[in-house]
Amino acid sequence: MRKYGKNILFLAILALLIYVPGKCMTSKFMVKNHLANCKNGVHANLMVEPKNSLDVLIIGDSESYTTVSPMQLWRDYGITSYAAGQPGAKLSDSEKVLKTAMNKQTPKIVLLETNNLFRIDRKETMSKDYISGFLYKHFKLLKEHNVWKSPLMEVRGKSYKGFHVSRKIKPYTGGDYMISANQKVKISNRNLNTLKNIKNICDKNGTQLILYSAPSPKNYNYDKHVRLAKVSKKMGVTYIDLNTKVRELGIDWYVDTRDKGDHLNLFGAGKTTDYLGTYLDYHFDFSDNDIDMNVKSWNKLLKKYEASTGDKERQWTLEIKNQF
Amino acid sequence: MAYNTNTYFIVFLPLAMILYQMTPKKKRYYTLLLVSVAFFMLISKYLIYWAAITTAVTFLGGLLIERTLKNKELERKQAKKKASRYVKIAIFIVVGILAGLKYTNFTIEIINKFSSSFGTGSNIALLKILVPIGISFYSMQGIGYLLDVFWKHIEAEKNFCKFALFMIFFPTLMEGPICRYSDVKDQLFEGERITEESMVKGAIRIGIGLFKRMLIADRLNGAINVLYKPSESYTGLMVMVIMIFTTVQLYMEFSGTIDIVIGSARIFHVKLPENFRQPFLAESAAEFWRRWHISLGTWFKNYIFYPVTTSKMMKKWNKFGRKHAGKYVTMVVTSAIALFPVWMLNGLWHGPKIPYIMYGVYYFVVLLLEIMLEPVGEKFWNLLQIDAKDKVVSRIRMFRTWIVIFVGEVLFRAETMQQFVSIMKNLFAGPWDGGFFSGKILELGLDVGDYFVIIVATAIVFCIDLKLEKNPNLYEDMVKYPIVYRWAIYYSVIMAIVIFGAYGEGYQPADLIYAGF
Numbered sequence: 047m048r049k050y051g052k053n054i055l056f057l058a059i060l061a062l063l064i065y066v067p068g069k070c071m072t073s074k075f076m077v078k079n080h081l082a083n084c085k086n087g088v089h090a091n092l093m094v095e096p097k098n099s100l101d102v103l104i105i106g107d108s109e110s111y112t113t114v115s116p117m118q119l120w121r122d123y124g125i126t127s128y129a130a131g132q133p134g135a136k137l138s139d140s141e142k143v144l145k146t147a148m149n150k151q152t153p154k155i156v157l158l159e160t161n162n163l164f165r166i167d168r169k170e171t172m173s174k175d176y177i178s179g180f181l182y183k184h185f186k187l188l189k190e191h192n193v194w195k196s197p198l199m200e201v202r203g204k205s206y207k208g209f210h211v212s213r214k215i216k217p218y219t220g221g222d223y224m225i226s227a228n229q230k231v232k233i234s235n236r237n238l239n240t241l242k243n244i245k246n247i248c249d250k251n252g253t254q255l256i257l258y259s260a261p262s263p264k265n266y267n268y269d270k271h272v273r274l275a276k277v278s279k280k281m282g283v284t285y286i287d288l289n290t291k292v293r294e295l296g297i298d299w300y301v302d303t304r305d306k307g308d309h310l311n312l313f314g315a316g317k318t319t320d321y322l323g324t325y326l327d328y329h330f331d332f333s334d335n336d337i338d339m340n341v342k343s344w345n346k347l348l349k350k351y352e353a354s355t356g357d358k359e360r361q362w363t364l365e366i367k368n369q370f
Numbered sequence: 371m372a373y374n375t376n377t378y379f380i381v382f383l384p385l386a387m388i389l390y391q392m393t394p395k396k397k398r399y400y401t402l403l404l405v406s407v408a409f410f411m412l413i414s415k416y417l418i419y420w421a422a423i424t425t426a427v428t429f430l431g432g433l434l435i436e437r438t439l440k441n442k443e444l445e446r447k448q449a450k451k452k453a454s455r456y457v458k459i460a461i462f463i464v465v466g467i468l469a470g471l472k473y474t475n476f477t478i479e480i481i482n483k484f485s486s487s488f489g490t491g492s493n494i495a496l497l498k499i500l501v502p503i504g505i506s507f508y509s510m511q512g513i514g515y516l517l518d519v520f521w522k523h524i525e526a527e528k529n530f531c532k533f534a535l536f537m538i539f540f541p542t543l544m545e546g547p548i549c550r551y552s553d554v555k556d557q558l559f560e561g562e563r564i565t566e567e568s569m570v571k572g573a574i575r576i577g578i579g580l581f582k583r584m585l586i587a588d589r590l591n592g593a594i595n596v597l598y599k600p601s602e603s604y605t606g607l608m609v610m611v612i613m614i615f616t617t618v619q620l621y622m623e624f625s626g627t628i629d630i631v632i633g634s635a636r637i638f639h640v641k642l643p644e645n646f647r648q649p650f651l652a653e654s655a656a657e658f659w660r661r662w663h664i665s666l667g668t669w670f671k672n673y674i675f676y677p678v679t680t681s682k683m684m685k686k687w688n689k690f691g692r693k694h695a696g697k698y699v700t701m702v703v704t705s706a707i708a709l710f711p712v713w714m715l716n717g718l719w720h721g722p723k724i725p726y727i728m729y730g731v732y733y734f735v736v737l738l739l740e741i742m743l744e745p746v747g748e749k750f751w752n753l754l755q756i757d758a759k760d761k762v763v764s765r766i767r768m769f770r771t772w773i774v775i776f777v778g779e780v781l782f783r784a785e786t787m788q789q790f791v792s793i794m795k796n797l798f799a800g801p802w803d804g805g806f807f808s809g810k811i812l813e814l815g816l817d818v819g820d821y822f823v824i825i826v827a828t829a830i831v832f833c834i835d836l837k838l839e840k841n842p843n844l845y846e847d848m849v850k851y852p853i854v855y856r857w858a859i860y861y862s863v864i865m866a867i868v869i870f871g872a873y874g875e876g877y878q879p880a881d882l883i884y885a886g887f
Contacts, residue, residue, distance in 0.1 A: 052853075053566070056857065056860075059857075059861070060861065060864060063861065063864075063865060064868060086874070134592075134815065177376045177377060177380055177381070178376065178874075181376070182874075187868065187869075188868065188874070189874065191868055191869050191870075191871065191873075191874065192874070194819070194869060194870070195817065195819040198817065198818050198819045
């Protein structure tokens with residue numbers, strides 16, 4: 047009997063060690079204590095956003111949150127948005143983010159950056175998926191186990207609704223990259239199905255899905271453009287490929303990229319944000335949004351954002367506004 | 371369903387334990403067989419028939435060999451000759467299946483390459499061949515069993531179900547260790563009840579295995595995938611990082627999985643042979659191979675190296691050589707003749723890839739050089755008036771062995787020989803840094819936190835290895851520690867896996883590398 051008691055005690059302590067910290071890890075707690083800076087943190091950050099406060103949701107991998115600055119969209123167009131991309135996100139990760147967001151938001155537009163359509167997303171077996179789902183639901187520590195990284199991730203700097211200010215410049219010097227290698231680009235069936243699911247979630251919530259490709263010589267070429275254009279046409283979704291508008295945007299690959307053409311930096315993001323903001327402003331009506339309650343908090347954050355960015359990108363980006 | 375998945379730990383293993391415990395003692399091996407068949411079929415589905423054929427051939431072969439050897443109507447020589455024929459036929463079938471499934475397309479590719487380079491233009495289409503899981507492992511066990519019966523080291527098994535269990539026992543199916551029938555038969559068929567002690571001892575090994583895999587191997591996986599991208603341009607520093615990362619990941623992945631395997635079997639009171647014995651403490655490549663993938667090395671030693679060195683021809687050569695060429699030359703030539711098939715087969719065993727074959731050739735050359743240069747080394751230390759057994763010499767040898775291992779593992783991991791050459795060339799020819807530490811190191815999919823965990827966890831594993839060197843029973847002895855100390859270790863390992871393990875969103879666990887062989 048004593049032996050059983052000992053074993054039960056061991057397991058009980060173990061269950062407590064795993065269960066109790068998870069119970070404390072509410073979205074509010076995590077955001078308040080700066081524990082939501084990791085990949086999964088985007089879920090907690092979205093959950094603390096006031097209900098129905100977002101006009102636009104941006105999802106995808108790192109290409110998404112390095113191309114759209116929500117604070118700039120707010121300042122110049124009065125559009126509230128959240129850059130809910132995750133580093134190295136698979137398309138199914140973006141679907142999960144969308145589901146989390148839709149618990150509290152009904153954005154008018156979901157902007158899905160297309161880079162993760164080409165990322166391998168292995169299908170989990172039913173049992174693995176079910177078990178993981180069960181464990182993550184009941185033992186939140188397992189799902190959020192990477193929180194210990196959060197303080198380290200703050201090195202990246204403060205998040206402005208998912209956007210991080212990066213002034214790093216590492217030029218891309220490879221020249222024109224939107225050329226065809228006459229290669230057939232494949233998007234896996236799993237990703238195509240996930241894309242359909244994303245479209246269905248948007249449709250159900252009265253949200254319009256827009257696909258867009260961030261300017262990135264490292265990740266895009268003309269063959270990918272053709273494939274994405276075909277997919278979006280087939281699905282009846284608008285597709286904006288910013289790689290075909292590099293000149294129009296005024297992207298200068300000597301200064302607008304932080305890592306040799308993989309991602310844009312603050313200066314590049316200013317240009318793409320302005321293009322997308324102008325596009326959204328021209329094609330959609332965001333005047334009926336109910337964000338009066340949050341104007342103060344948005345403006346407060348905007349002040350901090352402007353203090354950290356200066357007004358350089360504002361000068362650059364105002365120039366292309368009148369194109370629409 | 372690999373050993374490192376939650377399906378295995380949360381569903382499969384507990385279910386296997388419950389079924390095993392519910393079965394009467396004498397019938398427990400049936401349950402283990404049933405569970406092993408289920409495990410096989412969950413991974414390779416209907417391809418189990420290949421395993422069934424190999425098992426049946428080996429089983430019948432063993433019976434025939436034994437019956438022939440015991441046949442009193444035949445003369446000893448005649449019986450041996452007849453039995454030897456059965457051995458050859460059975461091994462031919464087992465190797466035939468293995469080679470047919472694993473190497474047909476490889477052979478076709480080579481033929482096509484040759485024919486295109488000679489301009490004959492014939493192009494044979496590749497076949498769609500599905501290879502069942504663990505074929506290399508159970509085939510080796512089967513061949514070893516046939517030879518052991520032939521050499522009268524063991525008696526042939528008369529019960530087909532028991533023999534089938536030996537061939538496809540589920541913990542050993544994917545990554546070994548390659549077991550000898552005599553080492554595991556008693557425990558496998560004994561059907562001892564699962565006890566608290568067997569569970570705890572098994573769980574400790576599983577915990578250590580998960581620690582190695584999830585904290586280190588899985589965390590390094592993303593970086594390894596980036597580093598081996600064909601388009602990657604390598605700087606000298608990057609090549610060094612590749613060498614270290616590849617070796618560390620391979621060791622943590624393989625030895626971690628073997629820990630899980632040994633732990634799983636331990637729960638059922640089956641003590642599997644160890645496959646690793648602190649390989650990075652080896653002072654020579656030969657010693658490394660006595661510490662790394664021990665069961666494979668032992669298999670080659672028992673079934674290839676010894677038979678070759680003790681063959682009539684070699685005995686004749688030894689006599690002749692000593693008389694005419696001297697002791698040293700005879701020893702080198704004998705070693706070369708015995709080592710060559712061992713290392714060619716070792717390379718081929720790993721799979722139908724040129725780098726694997728070259729991996730075998732690489733170690734053949736290194737080991738032969740070690741044998742050839744041993745007297746020179748001794749003279750060198752004598753000249754410096756340093757004792758060859760001195761600690762400093764030992765560390766230098768260890769470091770030298772590490773370099774051999776690092777280069778070998780890059781060759782092992784490379785997709786093509788061109789990739790290997792391009793990596794190694796840049797160690798000397800390319801730019802040295804190329805901004806690696808000033809940014810590129812953080813573009814491999816690992817952040818500062820990841821590096822921190824990898825370094826600390828690797829240091830912990832290294833310390834455990836040092837302890838194991840002094841006390842090989844460290845894991846088994848852990849249950850004797852005072853309860854507070856013991857529980858503190860258990861909780862620390864579990865919580866380290868839970869918090870610092872690389873799992874969930876953003877992580878792709880490392881494949882069971884050896885499961886592909």
